[in-house]
Amino acid sequence: KLVETSQQSQSHFYPILTIIYNCSTNAKDPNLRILDVRNVPLDYIAGHVPNAVNIADTAFRGPNGFLPVQYWNEQKLEQIFTASGVTNNSRVLVYSDDKDVLGATMVAYLLERSGVRDIAILDGGYTGYQASQPVAKEFPRYTPGKFTVRDKPSVRVTLDEVKNLIGKPGVTFIDPRPEKLFRGEENIWVRNGHIPGARNIPWPTFTDANNPHKLKPLAEIKQLLAARKIDPKSEIIVTCSTGREATLQYVVLKHLLNYPKVRIYEGSWTEYSTTDLPVATGAEQAA
The missing domain is CATH 3.40.250.10 (Rhodanese-like domain)
Structure with missing residues (x-):
């Protein structure tokens, strides 16, 4: 096993x-x-x-x-x-x-x-x-079975939900994008910046410098989050550029650190930037 x-x-x-x-x-x-x-x-x-x-x-x-x-x-x-x-x-x-x-x-x-x-x-x-185990070049032979999606909407939030959560007490938005994207200093989207109140914790801060596919020790990640005053009991929404970067921090916070209320905003900045919802630029202004 x-x-x-x-x-x-x-x-x-x-x-x-x-x-x-x-x-x-x-x-x-x-x-x-x-x-x-x-x-x-x-x-x-x-x-x-x-x-x-x-x-x-x-x-x-x-x-x-x-x-x-x-x-x-x-x-x-x-x-x-x-x-x-x-x-x-x-x-x-x-x-x-x-x-x-x-x-x-x-x-x-x-x-x-x-x-x-x-x-x-x-x-x-x-x-x-x-580095430590044998690899293969042969392709496995298998018979595709049947997979049926059993959707779990509880793992994500919609744009409408995001709109109602901005500025709400007990809610923390975490944005794992690079600092320049978070600050709105790169002209990529029609509107550049971040969701007001979001905390910028770039995803590589969770990973090993020599191998980004390997996590830092969990104790080190816990210290990082504590230093940023991320309350494990908060309702945490992870949002990024396209909903991909957010998945690493979602997985770590929810399934390794056992934070009870973590979800992903899948539309992320790609969707949010097309709306008329408020946009913040510059360094984070979270309390």
Whole structure:
């Protein structure tokens, strides 16, 4: 079985980024599906975790008739997960490499959002794995089963909900984008800046400097959050550029640190910037 290095969360979501994958004990588990979500096909072909199926994280998003790079609808997500060999009863291990840890956390989030209960992300990603365990070039043969999305709206907030949460006591917005994007100093969107009151905690502050696919020790992350006066009991909304960066901090806060009320604003700044809702620029002004 998967060897866990920290306490499993009550939601049965395996502790993200704290999993040691052992080929010899997992290779024959018919209920385990391994998803290699790296975006360059030749990287997968050149070597991968044994029995891993490659499905690029970019395959999970596209235009929705107005906004770009939004998560696909339930029908398309069902098709993607089914084609990848995932069923509703699968245990799923996800990995990518380097800064694309965000792709791994994004796919893990979408699995949770779709009703899968047993999910893990490989600590250290492919770089960490190949440093100590054998890799494969053979492609696994499998028969796609049936996957049905069992939507969990409780993991996310809509634009209307965001509108009602801005400035509300007990609510904290965390924005993990780079500082210049948060401050509105780069001219990318029609309106640039951040949601008023948001805290800017760039996502790399959670990860190892030498391997962005590996988390810093949880004690260090806890200290960082305490220094920023992030109350674990707050209602926390993580929002970023396109809903991808937010997934890493969502996963860490909810499933590793067990913060009870953490959700993602999937539309993030791509959607928010198209509205007439208030925009703040410059350094954060949170109390």
